[in-house]
Amino acid sequence: MERNKNHRIASDPQILHGKPRIRGTRIAVSMVLELVEAGIPFSEIRTKYYPQLTDEDIKACISYARQLIEDAENERIWAEEALRRQDELETGLATERSAEEVIRNARLRIYE
Numbered sequence: 354m355e356r357n358k359n360h361r362i363a364s365d366p367q368i369l370h371g372k373p374r375i376r377g378t379r380i381a382v383s384m385v386l387e388l389v390e391a392g393i394p395f396s397e398i399r400t401k402y403y404p405q406l407t408d409e410d411i412k413a414c415i416s417y418a419r420q421l422i423e424d425a426e427n428e429r430i431w432a433e434e435a436l437r438r439q440d441e442l443e444t445g446l447a448t449e450r451s452a453e454e455v456i457r458n459a460r461l462r463i464y465e
Contacts, residue, residue, distance in 0.1 A: 359420070361413035373417060375410050378403075385414040 363376040373382040380403055388398050395408050 359413050359417055362417045382414045382417055
């Protein structure tokens with residue numbers, strides 16, 4: 354699931370094989386994150402590696418990575434809840450309707 358709310362990040366199958374990149378460039382988000390992970394200051398990333406980037410572009414890469422982690426965590430939580438409800442249905446502890454409501458509500462929370 355991709356739920357990119359960040360207008361600075363784009364993905365196009367025709368550019369970098371669809372890897373997330375900074376919009377208007379061929380600079381992959383992962384390339385910028387590697388530099389941030391190495392402890393390179395934003396100012397050095399801009400001057401030494403990618404002079405066309407702004408601090409906001411670099412922050413957008415970090416935000417994009419955080420968003421992916423949150424989405425993965427939400428999907429895991431939803432899957433666990435769905436399995437728990439399925440178990441309750443199979444053991445007769447829940448009605449089919451209540452299980453469907455919980456699953457629908459979990460999906461709504463994920464996509465908010």
